[in-house]
Amino acid sequence: xxxxxxxxxxxxxxxxxxxxxxxxxxxxxxxxxxxxxxxxxxxxxxxxxxxxxxxxxxxxxxxxxxxxxxxxxxxxxxxxxxxxxxxxxxxxxxxxxxxxxxxxxxxxxxxxxxxxxxxxxxxxxxxxxxxxxxxxxxxxxxxxxxxxxxxxxxxxxxxxxxxxxxxxxxxxxxxxxxxxxxxxxxxxxxxxxxxxxxxxxxxxxxxxxxxxxxxxxxxxxxxxxxxxxxxxxxxxxxxxxxxxxxxxxxxxxxxxxxxxxxxxxxxxxxxxxxxxxxxxxxxxxxxxxxxxxxxxxxxxxxxxxxxxxxxxxxxxxxxxxxxxxxxxxxxxxxxxxxxxxxxxxxxxxxxxxxxxxxxxxxxxxxxxxxxxxxxxxxxxxxxxxxxxxxxxxxxxxx
Numbered sequence: 001x002x003x004x005x006x007x008x009x010x011x012x013x014x015x016x017x018x019x020x021x022x023x024x025x026x027x028x029x030x031x032x033x034x035x036x037x038x039x040x041x042x043x044x045x046x047x048x049x050x051x052x053x054x055x056x057x058x059x060x061x062x063x064x065x066x067x068x069x070x071x072x073x074x075x076x077x078x079x080x081x082x083x084x085x086x087x088x089x090x091x092x093x094x095x096x097x098x099x100x101x102x103x104x105x106x107x108x109x110x111x112x113x114x115x116x117x118x119x120x121x122x123x124x125x126x127x128x129x130x131x132x133x134x135x136x137x138x139x140x141x142x143x144x145x146x147x148x149x150x151x152x153x154x155x156x157x158x159x160x161x162x163x164x165x166x167x168x169x170x171x172x173x174x175x176x177x178x179x180x181x182x183x184x185x186x187x188x189x190x191x192x193x194x195x196x197x198x199x200x201x202x203x204x205x206x207x208x209x210x211x212x213x214x215x216x217x218x219x220x221x222x223x224x225x226x227x228x229x230x231x232x233x234x235x236x237x238x239x240x241x242x243x244x245x246x247x248x249x250x251x252x253x254x255x256x257x258x259x260x261x262x263x264x265x266x267x268x269x270x271x272x273x274x275x276x277x278x279x280x281x282x283x284x285x286x287x288x289x290x291x292x293x294x295x296x297x298x299x300x301x302x303x304x305x306x307x308x309x310x311x312x313x314x315x316x317x318x319x320x321x322x323x324x325x326x327x328x329x330x331x332x333x334x335x336x337x338x339x340x341x342x343x344x345x346x347x348x349x350x351x352x353x354x355x356x357x358x359x360x361x362x363x364x365x366x367x368x369x370x371x372x373x374x375x376x377x378x379x380x381x382x383x384x385x386x387x388x389x390x391x392x393x394x395x396x397x398x
Contacts, residue, residue, distance in 0.1 A: 172203025355381025
């Protein structure tokens with residue numbers, strides 16, 4: 001069968017191409033002696049230490065590559081730690097490559113359940129290709145460093161998929177699993193409470209409690225308590241290492257709104273940081289609550305709400321641009337409904353995709369890359385996508 005026929009008649013054609021490209025990229029990284037996955041090394045060592053009941057947190061010994069995640073997260077990486085490091089790196093690269101494709105499939109299946117049986121396969125492949133193009137910088141960065149952001153993203157998509165299928169217990173368990181990698185998943189809890197998804201809420205809390213005691217299998221209760229104390233200290237250090245609200249390359253929504261508004265000319269933001277952040281959070285929460293209330297009149301309202309929350313995560317946490325791959329669901333959803341969007345919504349979607357995925361170092365070079373980075377255009381693009389989701393819900397497109 002020709003490539004053209006595969007494109008028209010096989011829903012997985014684009015994903016097969018994408019997976020192949022990621023595998024070829026791995027070979028190129030090996031050839032160029034850049035197959036490092038330095039972040040994965042941290043998880044690999046943590047898995048080894050957990051397996052042997054050793055201390056996970058060694059700031060002096062580990063230096064910059066100190067383990068900063070929960071004791072439970074180290075357990076997740078034990079299967080990789082049972083392999084040689086070289087084999088583990090290859091396996092993790094392939095695992096992440098599979099997750100990229102799997103995340104696309106799960107998201108589309110929420111939009112169009114069972115699409116692989118009867119959908120317009122040409123359209124499916126076209127959307128997958130466009131989404132991959134918009135997200136390539138995030139996917140490449142995730143693979144190069146061997147991070148956990150995409151793993152978290154697919155868990156979040158899995159939560160939305162479970163909720164859309166009324167598999168509330170499975171969704172709650174996934175949410176519980178996610179918070180031990182990074183506590184971002186807590187953002188789902190108020191939403192689940194608003195939607196009165198009690199099974200998911202109870203399972204979320206219950207699975208979190210059970211998982212919290214899992215390290216006791218490898219360490220004694222006393223040692224586990226010490227490990228949690230060290231983790232909390234790490235989190236406190238991370239929270240205290242905040243950039244100035246008006247600093248370049250601060251990608252939080254608080255900083256972007258201050259820097260792109262007249263507030264930049266005043267001392268209010270600097271002198272009243274917590275009050276300013278509270279006001280912005282209150283406004284964002286109000287907008288999201290309106291989206292949820294408006295969705296009661298809309299069939300299949302769940303996905304847009306979940307997508308909004310996931311895309312919001314990197315804007316609320318003081319993080320680098322690496323976590324902005326969380327816009328993946330928003331990109332796919334808006335591409336899926338693109339023909340139903342107004343001209344304004346289409347322009348906002350395109351600009352949002354360009355800003356969130358256009359800062360490619362190899363394409364622009366060092367100077368322009370830093371201009372893009374310092375202006376926080378990646379955060380601006382994410383905000384544009386969130387505005388588009390708001391407008392989509394306002395028009396009740398989905």
